[in-house]
Amino acid sequence: MSSLRALAQRLGLSITTVSRALDDYPDVAPATRERVRHAAREANYRPHNAARRLRKGTGETVAFVMPAQPGHFHEPVFAELLAAIGEQLAAKHHDLILLAARPGLEEMATYRRLVESGRADAFILARTRRRDERVAYLEAKGVPFICHGRTETKQPYAFVDGDGEGGFRDLTKRLIGLGHRRIAHLSAPSYLTFATLRAAGWRQAMTEAGLEEDAQRLFAEGEPAEEDGHRLAAALLAGPQPPTALVCATDRMALGAMQAVAEAGLAIGPDIAVTGHDNIPAASYARPGLTTMELPPAEVGARLAAMILARMGGRDPRELSAVLDLRQIPRGSSAEA
Amino acid sequence: MSSLRALAQRLGLSITTVSRALDDYPDVAPATRERVRHAAREANYRPHNAARRLRKGTGETVAFVMPAQPGHFHEPVFAELLAAIGEQLAAKHHDLILLAARPGLEEMATYRRLVESGRADAFILARTRRRDERVAYLEAKGVPFICHGRTETKQPYAFVDGDGEGGFRDLTKRLIGLGHRRIAHLSAPSYLTFATLRAAGWRQAMTEAGLEEDAQRLFAEGEPAEEDGHRLAAALLAGPQPPTALVCATDRMALGAMQAVAEAGLAIGPDIAVTGHDNIPAASYARPGLTTMELPPAEVGARLAAMILARMGGRDPRELSAVLDLRQIPRGSSAEA
DNA sequence: ATAAGCTTCCAAAACGTTTTGGAGGCCGGT
């Protein structure tokens, strides 16, 4: 592990000069700068990360805390999101550190540990909640952070989010255009901002079409995975005036719902439309293909990475936030393709 | 950020004593130890990570480099694996740092950077290849590492792996028992150890049943995702003596294969068996349910974490390795359930 | 009473970097 000192010795220079040469300070002669550069490359020199952050007080480390209930974290697009973030950060010589903690006390303790021991200089928050203690804490501590998804706070904060509200509104309108009236929504838990937004979009379209009563009746909430999708759909289908469309908050719920529809002996597409959100791989390989919408995770990841870097550089959060349009992907499950 | 010095000052002790008290050295009086302990808890003291690793020369950081081609990393069980690893490591106060790098030059450069800048003290390798330069490099550098999956090397090394060979042998025998003879295998690329092992298991069962010729003919290789599963299955089904069973290396391939079978107008289960590996959520919600096998990712993750910690503690790799039995999950796609 | 041995504590060095506050040499202007 070739150190600055070793380099300096070999070159007959001081540590200071070597350090400044590598850091492009103006007060080192171009000739020596080159000499140092060359020697550094030759010796495969890498500054010792810990030493640098000890001295500078801050480092190049972004933390991502997965809100994971163990045995419960099959987010399919998640790996790709992480890969994109990791790649972008690595390109700028930043590290991504990854923790898992269940929301609640454990989660906050984890954030505190990371901040107070100086391990993390910035955070990316996933699964943002409407009232999110993480946001409050980091805000108060002055630690830069970025949200994947929105939250409810007075403070300006930086986020990237898909336009779930618009996406679900457009989708629901499309279904109404196809003749559907009794359109149910299978929502994720309402403390999650994305769930509330998607539900709001669906409700708007229903209201505009004068279908408030159906909307009132045909709303169900559960965990955003197959199991609850199946359960909630089965319950709705067994009701008095069963829906003709199931607008699900996520693809995983939708896949569960499709199973329930099939079990009820109904044809997905012609009889009952089922739709999701995320465009996970399984959605296009379901039969019929699952109508869904997507925000490419690689793009979101790249964006999150760029934003957190800007935030660490002191950029104003207001200049950074973005609500991105969703791409609608009609397939057979809504009898559109 | 309350420092050791601040604590010492407040207690009227030296930094040394405070440090040693917190570290359970025998040469500090029980009474002072308690006093220090109490004050540390009170002040919410956390040792500064960078300072500690600078001094000790090594820290508590495990790196995981995702072998990701961007836009191509939808590993469904991956998030859960990471969550399990992250949680276990966090419980032992270790950090998990996550990078993404495409296999090849970039990947090796990433490993080198991490090692030489002292950012990572140990590695977890995923998608282990039969001849794996990462293993060679880390071995040579004396950096502790653990493989998820096996590799071909003379050196003893530590790994966790499912018994893919046994699993696919048993599965294939079961299919033979059900009357199948023309059993095809859709393999992942052979440079990946797991692909070779699963293929070997299938081939063994075929050979034992005297079906070498079919095995010869009914082998296809592609990327372990839906697309190639679909493509390879379609090609096999269009051949002269089409298979009656498609044993796929992964669930994602199997889902693609199921699509191809359906397009060919054949009934999955009765006409043609399709099987996978991983037990991803979509497998149980496919129609019919996909016969598969699994190694619970949470368990593997916990095991990997425990092993890398043991390895960092100097334990011999030979004592650590484990080949774990797979749990077979018969479902409708093989007409067993 | 002294030496030896514990027990309990501490000063100082070290890890490798960045940054502060000059120092020395050289030039041009007076």
Add this chain to the structure above:
DNA sequence: ACCGGCCTCCAAAACGTTTTGGAAGCTTAT
């Protein structure tokens, strides 16, 4: 000659921790 200013360079301090090598005080054995 001298001064001010520029160009290069550098010694030393600092970040917060762990560890080395004692030191002081007390107890016990001689």
